[in-house]
Amino acid sequence: MSDTQRAEVLVDESGRDPRSPQDLAGDERTMLTGFLQRQRQTLEAKCAGLTPEQLAQRAVPPSTISLLGLVRHMARVERGWFRQCVEGEDVATLFRGPDNMDGEWDDAVGTRDCVDEAFAAWRAECGSSDRIIAARGLDETFVDHGGCLWNMRSLLGHMVEEYARHLPAAGADRRSPRRVAPVASGP
Numbered sequence: 001m002s003d004t005q006r007a008e009v010l011v012d013e014s015g016r017d018p019r020s021p022q023d024l025a026g027d028e029r030t031m032l033t034g035f036l037q038r039q040r041q042t043l044e045a046k047c048a049g050l051t052p053e054q055l056a057q058r059a060v061p062p063s064t065i066s067l068l069g070l071v072r073h074m075a076r077v078e079r080g081w082f083r084q085c086v087e088g089e090d091v092a093t094l095f096r097g098p099d100n101m102d103g104e105w106d107d108a109v110g111t112r113d114c115v116d117e118a119f120a121a122w123r124a125e126c127g128s129s130d131r132i133i134a135a136r137g138l139d140e141t142f143v144d145h146g147g148c149l150w151n152m153r154s155l156l157g158h159m160v161e162e163y164a165r166h167l168p169a170a171g172a173d174r175r176s177p178r179r180v181a182p183v184a185s186g187p
Helices: 028-047 052-056 067-086 112-135 152-170
Strands: 141-143 149-151
Touching: 028 067, 028 112, 028 152, 052 067, 052 112, 067 112, 067 141, 067 152, 112 152, 141 152, 149 152
Parallel strands: none
Antiparallel strands: 141 149
16 A cells, blocks of 8 residues: 555545545435535535644635635625525624625634634534525525526535635645544534
8 A cells, every 4th residue: 555645535533534425326406415515524524633723724824714714714605695695684794894804714813712603603504504405496596795696506506616616725735644533523
């Protein structure tokens, strides 16, 4: 067996991928929601077992991207798309404001309180998003913050893309090789 490991292989102590298996032959809804769930589980797995300081560490300075910032960002994104845009709820935007548009990144500090707040918000927003997704048809439409018409299908694809484009940068060079604790034991 080679000592070389690919950087993005996520395994737990037993050598298994902690994420749920992907249904690659399901119907469209099952596949889209499965891809989204897998991206969420990838974020959780990349964070598992890290200290608050490690979670807040900037991946590639001077970038402000960190795993903790990404958890905060994705909580804001999940809320913004699903609760604010799809459902039209009048709820505050998480982790940023008019005077701090990069708050989800800039204010991601390595304290237990910041980590706990971020993960609680992210998990709550993912739960809300899942309930909204389950209640809507893929062809149902809504208007985003900028006035563009979307359907749920395109939003699910966009959410997969949103996670996928941030995950490599946020987890860059965090550990080598990538051995992580099981998802259930995450922060």
